[in-house]
Amino acid sequence: MAETTSEKIPVTVLTGYLGAGKTTLLNRILSENHGKKYAVIVNEFGEIGIDNDLIIGADEEVFEMNNGCICCTVRGDLVRIMEGLMKRRGKFDAIIVETTGLADPAPVAQTFFVDEDVQKNARLDAVVTVADAKWLSDRLKDAPEAKNQIAFADVIVLNKTDLVSKGELSEVEARIRGINPYAKLHRTERCKVQLSDVLERGAFDLDRILDIEPDFLEVDDHDHDHDHDHHHHHHHDHDHGHGLKHYHDEEMQSLSLKSERPLDPALFMPWLQNLVQAEGQKILRSKGILAFSGDDDRYVFQGVHMMLEGDHQRKWKDGEKRESRVVFIGRELPEEKIRAGFEACIVEK
Amino acid sequence: MSAEQASIASVTDRVRPVAIGAPVTSAYFLKDRAAFVCGEEKVALVSQDGEIDNIEVHSGGILSAVSDGERIVMGGDNGKVVALDAKGEVTLLATDPKRRWIDNVAVHPDGTIAWSAGKTAYVKAPKGEEKSLEVLSTVGGLAFAPKGLRLAIAHYNGATLWFPNMAATAEFLPWAGSHLAVTFSPDNKFLVTSMHEAALHGWRLADNRHMRMTGYPGRVKSMSWSADGKFLATSGADTVIMWPFASKDGPMGKEPAMLAPLQARVTAVACHPKQGVLAAGYSDGTILMVRLEDGAEILVRRNGTPEVSALAWNAKGTWLAFADAEGNAGLLEL
Numbered sequence: 179m180a181e182t183t184s185e186k187i188p189v190t191v192l193t194g195y196l197g198a199g200k201t202t203l204l205n206r207i208l209s210e211n212h213g214k215k216y217a218v219i220v221n222e223f224g225e226i227g228i229d230n231d232l233i234i235g236a237d238e239e240v241f242e243m244n245n246g247c248i249c250c251t252v253r254g255d256l257v258r259i260m261e262g263l264m265k266r267r268g269k270f271d272a273i274i275v276e277t278t279g280l281a282d283p284a285p286v287a288q289t290f291f292v293d294e295d296v297q298k299n300a301r302l303d304a305v306v307t308v309a310d311a312k313w314l315s316d317r318l319k320d321a322p323e324a325k326n327q328i329a330f331a332d333v334i335v336l337n338k339t340d341l342v343s344k345g346e347l348s349e350v351e352a353r354i355r356g357i358n359p360y361a362k363l364h365r366t367e368r369c370k371v372q373l374s375d376v377l378e379r380g381a382f383d384l385d386r387i388l389d390i391e392p393d394f395l396e397v398d399d400h401d402h403d404h405d406h407d408h409h410h411h412h413h414h415d416h417d418h419g420h421g422l423k424h425y426h427d428e429e430m431q432s433l434s435l436k437s438e439r440p441l442d443p444a445l446f447m448p449w450l451q452n453l454v455q456a457e458g459q460k461i462l463r464s465k466g467i468l469a470f471s472g473d474d475d476r477y478v479f480q481g482v483h484m485m486l487e488g489d490h491q492r493k494w495k496d497g498e499k500r501e502s503r504v505v506f507i508g509r510e511l512p513e514e515k516i517r518a519g520f521e522a523c524i525v526e527k
Numbered sequence: 528m529s530a531e532q533a534s535i536a537s538v539t540d541r542v543r544p545v546a547i548g549a550p551v552t553s554a555y556f557l558k559d560r561a562a563f564v565c566g567e568e569k570v571a572l573v574s575q576d577g578e579i580d581n582i583e584v585h586s587g588g589i590l591s592a593v594s595d596g597e598r599i600v601m602g603g604d605n606g607k608v609v610a611l612d613a614k615g616e617v618t619l620l621a622t623d624p625k626r627r628w629i630d631n632v633a634v635h636p637d638g639t640i641a642w643s644a645g646k647t648a649y650v651k652a653p654k655g656e657e658k659s660l661e662v663l664s665t666v667g668g669l670a671f672a673p674k675g676l677r678l679a680i681a682h683y684n685g686a687t688l689w690f691p692n693m694a695a696t697a698e699f700l701p702w703a704g705s706h707l708a709v710t711f712s713p714d715n716k717f718l719v720t721s722m723h724e725a726a727l728h729g730w731r732l733a734d735n736r737h738m739r740m741t742g743y744p745g746r747v748k749s750m751s752w753s754a755d756g757k758f759l760a761t762s763g764a765d766t767v768i769m770w771p772f773a774s775k776d777g778p779m780g781k782e783p784a785m786l787a788p789l790q791a792r793v794t795a796v797a798c799h800p801k802q803g804v805l806a807a808g809y810s811d812g813t814i815l816m817v818r819l820e821d822g823a824e825i826l827v828r829r830n831g832t833p834e835v836s837a838l839a840w841n842a843k844g845t846w847l848a849f850a851d852a853e854g855n856a857g858l859l860e861l
Contacts, residue, residue: 234604235627237645239664241683241705241723254683254705255665257723262604262628265552265566265588293723294745 186301189273190377191286194308195317195324196279199337203308203369203376204276210373217263217270219256221278232270234259238278240285250484252289260289260296272377273300280323283307283330284462287482290382304381307331307361308369312341315350318357318427328354329430329462329507331361332381340367356425358507359432360465384478384489433511435504435520440471446523450479450486453519458484460511466504469494471525537826538816542857545579547571551850554837555594557613561848562599563837563856564592570599570611573858575846582615591632591642596842600640602629608642621651633669633678641669641678648680650691658691668708673715681706681720686730688718700730702737708748713756717777719770721747725763727770731777738779740770744792749838751798751805753819758784760805762793767807767817787817787824797838797847806847808835814849827859 194200208216217232241254256275263273275286283305290302307327310317314336317324328334334354339347347365354363362379364371446468454461464481466488479488494500504520549565556562560580563571567588572580585603592601598612606626610618620640623629627644634640638653643666651657664683671678672688680687680697683705689697705723712719717738719729725746729738747763757773766788770778787793791811798805803819812832816825828835833851840847850856 235625235645237665239683242703254723257705258630258665258667258707259628262588262590262630265550265590266604267566269567 186299187267187271187273188303188378189275189290189300190303190379191283191305192274192276192308193281193283193305193327193330194279194335195310195314195321195327197313198279198308198310199335199369200276200279200308202337203306203335203371204274206369206371207274207373207377212373214272215270217266217273219259219273219275221276232263232266234263236275238281240282250288250292251285252292253285256286256289257293257296260293260300264295264299267299272303282323282326284326284483287330287382288485291482291485291487302382303377304332304379305330306333306335306376306379308335308337309350309354311336311339311347311350311365315346315353318353325357325427325430326462328357328361329509331358332379333376334358334361334363335369335371335376336363336365337369338367339365352425353427356427357430357432360505360507382480384480384487384491430507430509431511431513432505432507433513433516435502435506435517437469437502437520437524438499440469440473440500440525441502441523442525443470443473443477446470449519449523453516454481454484454486457508457512457516461506461508463507464505466502467491468502468504469500535824535826538859539826539829542827542859543577545571545573545577545856545858547579547850547854547856549854550852551837551854551856552589553592554839554848554850554856555592555599556596556839556841556846556848557594557599557611559841560613561839561841561846561856561858562594562611563848563850564589564599564601565854570601571856572615573848573856575858575860577858580615582611582617584609584611584617590628590630593632593634595634595636598634600632600634600642602632602642604628606644608632608640610640621649621657631666631669633671635671635676637676639671639676641671643669643680646682648678648689650676650678650689652676660687660689660691660697662687667706668720670709670711672711673713679709679711679718681709686718686720700735702728702730704728707746708750710750710752710759712759712772712777713752714772716775717772719750719759721750721761727759727761729777731779736779738777740778740783743768749793749795749797751796753798753803753805754801755803758798758819760796760798760807762796762807765789765792767793767796767805769819786819786822787815789813789815789830791830795835795838795849797840799844800840800842801844806838806840806849808838808849810834812851814838816847828857 219234219236237255239255240251466479468477475490478491547563551563553564560572570582586605588604589601598610600610606623608621623644631643641650647659647661649659662682668681678689685701687697706720708721725743727740743763745763747761749762751760758769761768766785769784791809795808808814811830813830814828833853836852837850847859
């Protein structure tokens with residue numbers, strides 16, 4: 179199919195633990211005067227206070243593909259709903275999929291990569307996770323789903339910030355960053371965010387993987403500009419002296435790899451493929467910008483569990499630092515093995 | 528035009544083009560008129576001389592449609608099941624109390640209809656009570672058996688066979704994976720489903736033996752039984768795949784026949800109701816009529832046109848109707 183990305187309908191996946199404020203955010207999106215029409219796929223009818231013909235009830239049916247690979251689970255009901263919605267193309271500009279509080283975002287995301295027809299018509303725009311500032315820290319301890327949703331997110335709406343103290347807020351932010359330092363984080367009360375902060379993010383769009391720098395918050399009134407490239411492996415919290423604690427989540431982490439020397443594509447690509455095949459259950463998200471030896475193009479890739487997509491993005495600009503960066507977010511990542519594998523793909527001088 | 532196509536017999540100049548003006552998802556014949564079911568709201572009834580009568584049938588998307596030649600039964604995203612007859616009259620047959628999507632419909636020769644919303648399949652005889660059966664997961668497809676009042680319900684991990692008028696529990700035919708469409712062989716011996724994976728699955732109903740029909744590059748969305756019931760023609764590949772069902776073993780251990788290969792995916796198939804001929808539509812817009820016996824082809828529509836979304840023969844097999852996803856349709860008298 180010759181359809182370009184822009185003709186595909188953008189799909190925003192809205193996740194968040196029970197009571198975090200998903201419905202509030204959804205109602206906000208729908209009621210704002212943006213001149214756009216959304217088709218909304220929800221799990222509970224009747225929670226949305228806006229009249230909209232295109233609210234569809236879903237059953238969250240997670241189907242395994244027959245190849246037996248647990249990572250290739252898709253949302254069967256979404257495949258069906260997308261097919262039905264495509265009959266009404268032109269009646270809406272974008273789709274929002276709300277998941278239940280206990281849902282794993284991965285099957286939703288994978289539906290948009292695995293299914294041929296869905297992929298032809300729609301593109302995943304971003305996974306937006308609404309988190310409750312007051313209760314998230316507790317949920318991260320006792321609810322694996324909550325951790326999954328934070329780890330998977332492209333955008334985190336940290337809601338109900340008015341119900342916590344400054345100290346509690348930095349605590350919960352630090353916990354989020356311990357899991358996912360790359361998502362854009364917005365502090366809100368009653369999910370008050372700019373719609374442009376949660377919609378049309380292009381988080382899965384290879385052309386828009388511009389940088390994969392961690393997204394750091396300005397804490398209190400001063401910018402802190404210290405080096406965040408190192409990763410902490412302490413199993414206890416430590417304090418940087420300005421109130422921002424750094425947590426390292428025992429189970430769910432991100433792993434960032436970097437090389438200033440070019441990578442050998444003949445080594446890197448098979449290594450990456452094998453890695454996601456072998457460790458795909460642990461790797462939730464991956465992203466990379468790559469400088470290959472003998473290649474004047476920037477190569478970019480992104481992945482969800484075992485699914486990878488990559489492409490030459492554009493020419494490296496004059497004076498641009500040809501640096502490769504790769505990020506994995508996942509649980510119990512075999513860090514030493516991944517680092518060693520990556521190092522082995524670097525071209526020797 | 529490819530050289531291959533240029534060399535074959537063509538009837539393209541005998542086609543009467545019809546502009547429907549909206550994407551067409553399926554086509555049927557009601558008496559002398561072709562009926563083009565649109566993606567939303569309307570059905571266009573088109574007479575043999577090309578006169579169009581647009582009928583509003585639903586207030587939203589039309590998710591499912593089926594016809595017994597007398598009427599078209601349709602399910603909508605407004606939770607309604609309606610029927611359109613040859614006179615152009617619309618009858619409301621059922622309304623889902625929760626306004627859920629009506630994902631599938633089926634019609635029995637005695638006038639009984641079936642529909643599904645979510646996990647529940649419903650059956651209603653012309654003067655009978657509405658009956659329902661909930662299956663394991665969302666219903667993917669419905670089909671009535673050619674004999675008796677028996678409904679096949681395709682769903683995740685198999686299909687369920689239900690006799691709505693009998694107290695016995697429904698029979699479950701398991702097979703891992705998501706089953707999206709279902710059809711009985713005309714001799715009532717086999718049940719075939721089209722899966723979310725690019726494959727068909729079949730059961731021989733006498734002993735529930737499995738038949739795996741794989742090798743498709745894409746999902747099978749169109750299936751049609753040949754007039755003699757000996758073949759099931761299917762879309763999903765760059766040739767029409769014909770599974771043999773003449774013997775008692777069906778396609779078990781046999782290779783399918785492959786007809787009309789092109790450099791495009793087959794998107795719709797419709798077997799002639801009386802003769803060994805089928806019509807095949809492709810992703811590049813091509814439509815061919817193909818003789819099953821020797822694979823001889825006649826060109827009905829050229830390539831380079833929008834993807835074919837619907838094909839239908841009238842009951843006598845004297846007219847062929849087709850349409851595409853952009854609302855271009857055509858009628859051909861044979």
